[in-house]
Amino acid sequence: MKFVISTLLLCCSIFSYSQKKSLEQSDIGLWRTIDDETISPNGDYVMYTLNEGEEDLYLKIKDAKAKLIFEHDRAKNEAFTTDSKYALFTINAWKDSITALKRKKVKKNDLPKDTLAIYNLESKTINKIANIKSYKVPEKWSGYVAYMLDEVKKDKKKSKDTLSDDKVKDTLAKGKKKKGPKKVSKDNGYHLVLRNLKTQQEDTIKYVTNYTFAKEGQRFAYTTTGDADKLGAGAFVMNLENNENTQVFEGHDQVKYYQLRFSDSGDKLGFIADLDSTKVQERPNKLYVWSAGESKASQILNNTTAPKGYRVSSDGRIHFSKNESKLYFGLATPSILKDTTLIDEEIVNVEVWTYNEPELYTVQEMNVKRDQKKSYETVLHLDTKKIVQLATTTYPNASIGDEGNANQVLVSTSEPYDLSRQWTALRASDYALVDVNTGETKPIITNFAGGIRLSPKAKYAYGYNLVDSTWVSYNLSTGKQLDLTKGKIFYNELNDTPNYPRSYGAAGWTADDSALLVYDRYDVWSINPDTGDMTKLTSGRATKTQYRYVELDDEERFLDVNTPWLFSTFNEDNKYSGYYTYNAKRKKGEQLLEGPYRYSRPIKALDNTDVIFSRESFTEFPDIRYSNLTFKKQIKISDANPQQKDYNWGTAELVTWTSLDGIPLTGMLIKPEDFDPNKKYPMIVNFYEKSSDGLYRHKAPAYGRSTINYSFYASRGYVIFNPDIEYKDGYPGESAYNCLMPGVSTMVAKGFIDKDNIGLQGHSWGGYQIAYLVTKTDLFKAVESGAPVPNMISAYGGIRWGTGLSRQFQYEHTQSRIGGTPWEYPMRYIENSPIFYLDKVNTPVLIMHNDADGHVPWYQGIEFFTGLRRLGKPSWLLNYNGEPHWPLQFQNRKDFNIRLAQFFDYYLKGASKPMWMERGVPAIEKGIHQGYELMEQ
Numbered sequence: 009m010k011f012v013i014s015t016l017l018l019c020c021s022i023f024s025y026s027q028k029k030s031l032e033q034s035d036i037g038l039w040r041t042i043d044d045e046t047i048s049p050n051g052d053y054v055m056y057t058l059n060e061g062e063e064d065l066y067l068k069i070k071d072a073k074a075k076l077i078f079e080h081d082r083a084k085n086e087a088f089t090t091d092s093k094y095a096l097f098t099i100n101a102w103k104d105s106i107t108a109l110k111r112k113k114v115k116k117n118d119l120p121k122d123t124l125a126i127y128n129l130e131s132k133t134i135n136k137i138a139n140i141k142s143y144k145v146p147e148k149w150s151g152y153v154a155y156m157l158d159e160v161k162k163d164k165k166k167s168k169d170t171l172s173d174d175k176v177k178d179t180l181a182k183g184k185k186k187k188g189p190k191k192v193s194k195d196n197g198y199h200l201v202l203r204n205l206k207t208q209q210e211d212t213i214k215y216v217t218n219y220t221f222a223k224e225g226q227r228f229a230y231t232t233t234g235d236a237d238k239l240g241a242g243a244f245v246m247n248l249e250n251n252e253n254t255q256v257f258e259g260h261d262q263v264k265y266y267q268l269r270f271s272d273s274g275d276k277l278g279f280i281a282d283l284d285s286t287k288v289q290e291r292p293n294k295l296y297v298w299s300a301g302e303s304k305a306s307q308i309l310n311n312t313t314a315p316k317g318y319r320v321s322s323d324g325r326i327h328f329s330k331n332e333s334k335l336y337f338g339l340a341t342p343s344i345l346k347d348t349t350l351i352d353e354e355i356v357n358v359e360v361w362t363y364n365e366p367e368l369y370t371v372q373e374m375n376v377k378r379d380q381k382k383s384y385e386t387v388l389h390l391d392t393k394k395i396v397q398l399a400t401t402t403y404p405n406a407s408i409g410d411e412g413n414a415n416q417v418l419v420s421t422s423e424p425y426d427l428s429r430q431w432t433a434l435r436a437s438d439y440a441l442v443d444v445n446t447g448e449t450k451p452i453i454t455n456f457a458g459g460i461r462l463s464p465k466a467k468y469a470y471g472y473n474l475v476d477s478t479w480v481s482y483n484l485s486t487g488k489q490l491d492l493t494k495g496k497i498f499y500n501e502l503n504d505t506p507n508y509p510r511s512y513g514a515a516g517w518t519a520d521d522s523a524l525l526v527y528d529r530y531d532v533w534s535i536n537p538d539t540g541d542m543t544k545l546t547s548g549r550a551t552k553t554q555y556r557y558v559e560l561d562d563e564e565r566f567l568d569v570n571t572p573w574l575f576s577t578f579n580e581d582n583k584y585s586g587y588y589t590y591n592a593k594r595k596k597g598e599q600l601l602e603g604p605y606r607y608s609r610p611i612k613a614l615d616n617t618d619v620i621f622s623r624e625s626f627t628e629f630p631d632i633r634y635s636n637l638t639f640k641k642q643i644k645i646s647d648a649n650p651q652q653k654d655y656n657w658g659t660a661e662l663v664t665w666t667s668l669d670g671i672p673l674t675g676m677l678i679k680p681e682d683f684d685p686n687k688k689y690p691m692i693v694n695f696y697e698k699s700s701d702g703l704y705r706h707k708a709p710a711y712g713r714s715t716i717n718y719s720f721y722a723s724r725g726y727v728i729f730n731p732d733i734e735y736k737d738g739y740p741g742e743s744a745y746n747c748l749m750p751g752v753s754t755m756v757a758k759g760f761i762d763k764d765n766i767g768l769q770g771h772s773w774g775g776y777q778i779a780y781l782v783t784k785t786d787l788f789k790a791v792e793s794g795a796p797v798p799n800m801i802s803a804y805g806g807i808r809w810g811t812g813l814s815r816q817f818q819y820e821h822t823q824s825r826i827g828g829t830p831w832e833y834p835m836r837y838i839e840n841s842p843i844f845y846l847d848k849v850n851t852p853v854l855i856m857h858n859d860a861d862g863h864v865p866w867y868q869g870i871e872f873f874t875g876l877r878r879l880g881k882p883s884w885l886l887n888y889n890g891e892p893h894w895p896l897q898f899q900n901r902k903d904f905n906i907r908l909a910q911f912f913d914y915y916l917k918g919a920s921k922p923m924w925m926e927r928g929v930p931a932i933e934k935g936i937h938q939g940y941e942l943m944e945q
Contacts, residue, residue, distance in 0.1 A: 028656040028682070031723035033906055035655070036709045037061030040648045044084070045632050047611055050092040051618030053129060054645050056632060057083060062898055063103050069095055069127070072618070072634055074645050078127055090614070091150035093130055094205055098140060099123040121158040126205070141198055146221040151206060152248060154219055154228065157199045196261065197233045202246070213239075215261075218268040225274025231265040243268070243305065245277060245298065256298040256305040259283060264322075266293070267337070271328035275300040276390070278326040278335050289345045293320040295337055297390070308388060308395070314339060315397050324383030329412030333390055334444070336412060338383025339397060366426035370812035385417070387444055396447045403440055403449070409466025411565075416484055417442045418462050418469055425455065433507060433817035434474060435459075441484065452482060453489070457508075464565040467521040468537050472511040479511070479526055481537040492540045498528050506737040506820070506827035515557035518592075519566045530554050532575070545590065546597065552580040555588060560612040560619075569593055574610070574637060577602060583662065583703040587639055601639045606704040612637070620645065624706040626660035626678070626718075649708065657681040658722030660703055665754040667734060668746035674700045675731035675751055680722045683760075690765040690916035691727040692716060693752060693788075696774045698732040711901040713894035714771035714794050714856070716908065725917070729755050733777075738833065740825045741780035741840045752787065765789050765916040769908075771856075772864060772893065773823055779872060782853065783845035790915035792854040792908060795864045795893055798872040799843040801830055803865070810862020810892065846875040852882040854911050856904060858891040884925065906940060920945050
């Protein structure tokens with residue numbers, strides 16, 4: 009009887025398992041992602057949004073036991089108040105309703121506006137306010153919210169032609185042609201409401217252009233173009249403890265205000281005002297400062313009194329020192345003014361490129377808007393009103409130390425080295441110290457490649473020198489420079505580019521700048537910045553375990569030795585990750601958690617040690633988990649994708665082999681969940697450089713930008729192989745061949761791969777390697793090569809249009825790994841360029857390369873395609889118009905995934921051929937017929 013029952017249960021289990029569905033394109037939209045997860049300051053609530061199929065967001069609030077407290081559709085921009093009594097978010101219209109309105113040609117300004125929702129976590133009640141443009145809550149205290157309405161329903165001047173909403177409706181209904189309510193322009197401001205969350209009392213302020221809360225003190229500031237019924241134009245400060253409202257600046261309705269900023273306490277306020285209502289190009293900006301107890305803000309500086317050759321900048325950030333003794337602001341050089349009297353026919357449109365300019369013209373062009381807003385850090389001493397310019401055109405970049413309290417500022421310039429950076433890929437700089445009180449400038453370090461910054465208390469300047477592969481410190485008081493790690497391996501041990509190795513980074517400083525914590529490949533080291541004496545805090549090298557500090561407080565300045573430190577861990581061999589706690593005083597640590605998962609960076613509650621985090625694997629979605637910093641008891645908060653259990657999924661495992669160069673290699677092998685070792689499976693090889701560290705990444709079904717979706721293809725009966733590649737300088741194509749080919753052979757030798765149905769897919773650098781491989785082997789049945797570089801010679805002289813940079817550095821020193829110029833190594837460029845060997849290609853090729861690609865010029869894809877076409881090789885080119893390096897728009901990503909699946913299904917699984925592969929999509933049918941229809945076999 010037991011045998012019968014057991015057999016029956018087994019049969020039921022097999023039947024249930026066999027009922028799992030394979031993922032299809034229509035199923036991808038069912039999958040949800042989790043966005044914007046946050047924990048309340050007291051740790052009692054978790055709030056997050058679910059995005060289903062990239063459509064509308066659904067907000068959920070749960071308690072610490074995963075009980076659903078509240079949910080709402082179409083929510084975003086969520087935040088808890090610091091007292092954990094309220095949750096705020098905005099609600100937008102349904103996406104399908106917006107789409108319907110757009111089809112009716114409704115103008116953008118007439119589309120539905122957002123609604124602000126205020127949910128009371130104690131009373132479980134909600135208030136909603138329609139037509140919201142923005143909202144703000146205080147950062148460090150609670151009790152208020154300010155929100156700006158998206159439109160003003162009454163004309164500011166109360167014109168007789170202005171109608172109320174009801175009258176507008178009546179007028180339109182009667183067919184009269186009278187104008188509706190006049191919307192006040194952005195320049196004239198919007199109505200703003202300041203709401204007391206406890207009493208529900210609201211104060212409406214009209215025609216507001218800027219508003220802000222103080223970070224710590226209970227003050228609120230705003231600027232307005234004026235309200236005839238209540239207040240005049242100007243800047244106002246409200247003391248919310250006694251509801252006192254002070255007009256600290258009187259202006260007029262044409263004044264423009266910029267950089268409205270409080271000090272942390274709220275006792276001081278700074279802003280820039282432009283009082284000129286004319287249309288002059290050079291704006292006469294003025295700097296104003298107000299202090300508590302004063303009735304009016306004082307004018308500090310204007311364009312006339314600014315240092316010679318500079319003007320007050322409206323773009324330079326205003327901020328106060330932590331001790332509130334100084335205000336920092338920006339000065340700018342005079343604007344380059346246009347001659348507005350010229351007409352188009354009189355304007356010369358020519359680009360003049362000069363060989364010795366520090367920046368290539370294309371880089372200058374990309375940075376025009378940035379350069380127009382460039383400002384130079386300047387300090388105002390509030391007690392003496394003395395102004396000291398810190399950054400200048402000579403040293404344009406400034407780093408402020410000790411939260412603005414320091415007496416010295418670090419300034420730098422990269423200009424002497426910008427020209428050579430075009431081919432060296434090194435951003436070197438000269439550094440100097442500026443005395444905040446006198447403005448005296450003292451050069452300290454020259455031609456430093458890697459970046460120098462100030463320690464938290466500004467006692468040291470420090471950084472990693474790429475050329476010397478060494479961490480260095482510079483004592484600001486003694487002027488002593490010290491190489492901290494000279495001769496020791498704190499640089500990337502696995503560097504495989506013809507370039508200087510980078511560092512592993514730093515964890516930060518301990519209190520009072522007493523020690524700098526830096527990483528080697530595995531461990532954390534404490535280094536004395538004056539002596540170079542170092543102590544290893546972890547023991548990861550023996551087990552190949554990497555330790556990295558986890559910052560739990562975004563405002564943390566030091567690693568506090570009085571509280572436990574949290575580290576993340578990652579084992580290079582088995583790819584397990586976890587959390588580790590370290591007691592700095594006892595110099596002992598303990599592994600809290602470790603396993604075959606990838607763990608996220610925890611998010612800690614502000615007021616205690618409660619945290620939310622996620623773990624994931626190929627089979628486990630990264631749902632939100634709740635715990636504290638011991639991680640002993642975990643509660644799963646979210647269950648984003650319960651439908652996954654209904655689908656045939658996949659498994660991920662590590663595989664090893666040896667390259668043709670004798671190098672041991674590692675990769676990932678993805679198998680279908682219903683894998684049968686006695687069957688033969690089609691295999692797709694997908695790779696880039698090294699990916700095996702991502703073994704435990706979850707890959708949910710999605711319309712990706714440029715690569716196959718592993719879960720989607722595994723569910724449908726494919727095996728996926730992702731090999732790591734080790735590169736030799738000068739021979740990137742050969743390196744890919746020597747690593748990948750024996751890896752594929754090793755997979756085939758396992759017995760379950762159909763050797764006659766193997767595909768290859770990759771994008772960008774992966775696309776290049778695929779283009780190279782198909783000129784060397786006929787092993788692959790079909791390949792997709794995304795944004796490839798088939799011609800390294802023409803590509804070397806090209807531009808990365810996304811940045812304006814020359815591509816020279818990439819071939820000489822970074823990813824392309826040639827190691828020199830075409831005139832130094834002409835054969836390397838030829839041997840690594842597939843364009844010279846296209847006659848050897850016997851594999852069908854699908855290319856995706858878009859005409860707005862800012863990484864790889866799309867003429868590279870054209871060269872590849874037209875060469876194959878000239879030779880009569882089966883090939884297709886997908887160009888998503890206006891898209892960059894990969895398609896970003898949803899409809900284009902979806903289209904790419906459909907075509908990619910149809911391409912591989914046809915060649916690797918014997919599916920019917922889609923019409924677009926047979927006849928293309930003629931230009932006359934573009935955007936009308938997609939050609940997805942399958943031909944009859």
